[in-house]
Amino acid sequence: MTAFEYARRGQLDRKRLDSYIKDNPNIVNEQEPTSGLTLLAIAAVGDFPEEIETLLRRDAKADELSRSGETPLLLATWKATRERPRIVQLLLKKTPSSSIDVTCPIASNKTPLMYAIENRDIDSIRMLRRAGASLDIPNDEGHNAKEMAENTKDPAVIRALDPEKEKWGLSKLADIVVQVVGLDPELDQGIDEYVNDGEQVNTAEFLENIDDYVTANPVLECFFKDDKKFIQDLAQKATGLKDDPNTDLGKEDYLPKTIKVSLHQQVIYCDDSSSMKHEGRWGNQKDLVNRIAKITTRILPEGEGVALRFINQDIDNSSNLTLQGIGGIIEPMSWQRGGRTPIGTNLRSKILEPLVYSKIRDKSLKRPLLITITTDGIPSSEPDSAFVDAISECGKKLEDAEYPRESVKFMIGQIGTSSDATKFLESLRDNVDIAPVVFITSERLDEKLKDLHDNDRELERWLIETLFSSIKETEA
Numbered sequence: 233m234t235a236f237e238y239a240r241r242g243q244l245d246r247k248r249l250d251s252y253i254k255d256n257p258n259i260v261n262e263q264e265p266t267s268g269l270t271l272l273a274i275a276a277v278g279d280f281p282e283e284i285e286t287l288l289r290r291d292a293k294a295d296e297l298s299r300s301g302e303t304p305l306l307l308a309t310w311k312a313t314r315e316r317p318r319i320v321q322l323l324l325k326k327t328p329s330s331s332i333d334v335t336c337p338i339a340s341n342k343t344p345l346m347y348a349i350e351n352r353d354i355d356s357i358r359m360l361r362r363a364g365a366s367l368d369i370p371n372d373e374g375h376n377a378k379e380m381a382e383n384t385k386d387p388a389v390i391r392a393l394d395p396e397k398e399k400w401g402l403s404k405l406a407d408i409v410v411q412v413v414g415l416d417p418e419l420d421q422g423i424d425e426y427v428n429d430g431e432q433v434n435t436a437e438f439l440e441n442i443d444d445y446v447t448a449n450p451v452l453e454c455f456f457k458d459d460k461k462f463i464q465d466l467a468q469k470a471t472g473l474k475d476d477p478n479t480d481l482g483k484e485d486y487l488p489k490t491i492k493v494s495l496h497q498q499v500i501y502c503d504d505s506s507s508m509k510h511e512g513r514w515g516n517q518k519d520l521v522n523r524i525a526k527i528t529t530r531i532l533p534e535g536e537g538v539a540l541r542f543i544n545q546d547i548d549n550s551s552n553l554t555l556q557g558i559g560g561i562i563e564p565m566s567w568q569r570g571g572r573t574p575i576g577t578n579l580r581s582k583i584l585e586p587l588v589y590s591k592i593r594d595k596s597l598k599r600p601l602l603i604t605i606t607t608d609g610i611p612s613s614e615p616d617s618a619f620v621d622a623i624s625e626c627g628k629k630l631e632d633a634e635y636p637r638e639s640v641k642f643m644i645g646q647i648g649t650s651s652d653a654t655k656f657l658e659s660l661r662d663n664v665d666i667a668p669v670v671f672i673t674s675e676r677l678d679e680k681l682k683d684l685h686d687n688d689r690e691l692e693r694w695l696i697e698t699l700f701s702s703i704k705e706t707e708a
Contacts, residue, residue: 236264239274244283249290260292268299269307276308276323279315284322294326301336303327309347309356310339317355320348324363333366340372349380349389354471357381357392367393388472455599455639462599465533466494473531480689481527481696489700490531496602496641496703497551498528498538499583503575503607503647504545508567513608513648516678518562520647523681524604525558527692528699541582543575544568551587575611576618579603584626588640592633601640602702606677608648610656623666638669643702645673671702 235252238244252259263270272292275283284304288294295303302310305327308319324332333343345365348356367378381389470491474482481490500521508514525538537552540561545568547561583603591597611619627637644660646653661672684691 234264235259235271236267236269236274239271239280239283240278242275242278242280242283244271244275244280244286246286246289249286253290260287260290261296263299269302270296270298270304272296272304272323273298273302273307276304276319277311279312279319281315281318281322284319288322288326294323295328295331295334297334300338301334302339303331303334303344305332305344306335306339306347309344309351309353309360310342316348316351316353317359320344320353320356320359324359327363329364332360332363333369335369335371337372342371343369343377345377346371346380349377349384352384352386352389354388354392355468357389358395361393361395386472387477388475391475455597462533462536463495466491466531469531469533479530480693481530486693486696489696490527492703493528493602493696493699494531495599497587497599498524499541499551499587499601499603500524500538501541501579501583501603501605502543503573503609504542504565504568505571505573505609505612506567506569507609507650508647510608511648511678513678514567516681517606517647518565519685520606520677520681521562522555522559523691523695524699525553525555527695529555539583539587541578542568543573543578544571546582549582549586572613573607573609573611574614574618575605575607576620576622577614579605579619580622580625584622584640588626589629592630592635595633597635597639600638600703602699603640603642604699604702605642605644606647607644607656608646608653609650610652620660620663620666623670627666627669640669641703642666642670643673643699644670645675645677647676647678649676673698 235244235249238248249260256262260271264274267274269277270292272284272287272294275281275287294305297303298307305320305323308316308323312319333345335341335343339347342350343365345357345360345367348360365377368376370376375383378393381393384390470482470487473479473490474487476482480486502517502521504514508517521540525540528538529536535552537550537554538558539549539551540547540553540558541549542565545565547565548557550557553561587601588597615621623642626640630637630639644657646657657672660666660670663670680694681691684694
């Protein structure tokens with residue numbers, strides 16, 4: 233197998249590379265006969281930062297052109313995906329300033345900065361601008377980087393063109409991320425020095441250092457030991473939310489709460505019994521579900537989402553539905569004709585067993601859960617104690633598996649004016665056995681939704697405050 237083939241598989245380690253260099257000292261800068269790409273170019277396209285580091289240490293030229301005139305930096309911003317910021321960071325350290333804007337006809341003469349803008353890669357945009365990437369060079373369509381950024385209408389992209397003027401320093405974001413994961417605030421003094429070693433760093437470096445901090449934090453280690461990148465990606469998306477002028481969720485008072493809520497796997501458990509046909513309850517519940525999904529998916533990493541379940545009807549059992557996926561399921565649905573309310577029985581079978589118990593058995597529960605439950609009545613077609621028993625059983629199973637009982641919390645709210653539903657929720661509120669993990673909303677959800685329906689900002693603030701209230705005892 234050739235060095236180029238190993239590079240394409242992400243398997244060109246130091247030992248293999250050295251053996252090829254021994255036979256051909258120029259291999260690190262040669263082009264593959266078939267593709268015309270250099271080894272660095274192949275590693276950049278393949279999303280292999282470790283290979284990039286290995287090649288640069290063996291004197292591969294960071295600005296060596298491939299056959300069609302592409303630099304590794306151009307290809308990284310153009311074609312890399314998961315590891316793009318890290319690869320850009322590595323290449324910029326070795327790329328001469330005169331080569332940062334190098335492009336070619338096959339790329340429509342778009343510069344690396346232009347591709348970073350097209351991909352909405354805020355980290356890479358910042359790094360390229362700090363390295364001196366031009367805003368004024370036109371591409372084949374006559375547009376320069378500044379115009380392309382403005383055309384995105386994305387405030388985060390536009391602001392990243394001038395990283396020195398961005399409102400919050402990364403140290404502020406570090407403080408927020410550290411605080412929201414449950415640390416004692418007194419331990420946060422000097423956290424910027426701990427995370428960033430006392431230096432001003434770019435976002436890619438910050439995220440890399442946060443990974444070390446996660447490892448050192450037993451609270452995070454419990455849930456993110458196999459997926460530390462989750463918090464890194466969450467923090468990265470939070471930088472975009474704070475720059476969004478269309479929402480208050482990114483403001484300093486609400487961003488920490490939004491992050492805390494988003495750290496929890498959201499599960500929305502809806503009442504679809506026949507009584508939901510009254511008072512517009514079904515339509516109000518649909519609206520509420522969409523609103524909750526919208527705010528709880530804003531900063532989730534790619535591939536993550538929310539779970540949606542109904543008491544009676546079976547739907548897509550994914551736990552990672554997108555906002556669009558939620559809408560596609562719920563819009564054509566209606567309440568179940570003749571549907572009853574076995575809310576506890578199906579809480580256990582549809583949510584707790586597949587999303588909690590099956591995972592704690594093999595230690596694969598990666599995130600705490602917040603289960604939002606909406607109902608317009610009282611349990612039926614099951615023992616009176618079934619709902620409380622299911623919640624109590626959940627806590628016991630978690631503790632038996634050596635997870636904190638608060639790993640799964642429940643927020644329960646009323647839809648409609650049923651006095652029976654009000655009495656049922658009052659009985660739950662007064663139950664001291666489940667009180668540590670259950671939060672009963674003080675207001676009828678549909679009534680509050682109606683009051684704030686025409687004020688999106690205030691509605692989002694109320695929802696995030698309500699969701700946060702469900703978990704704040706754990707997080708305090």
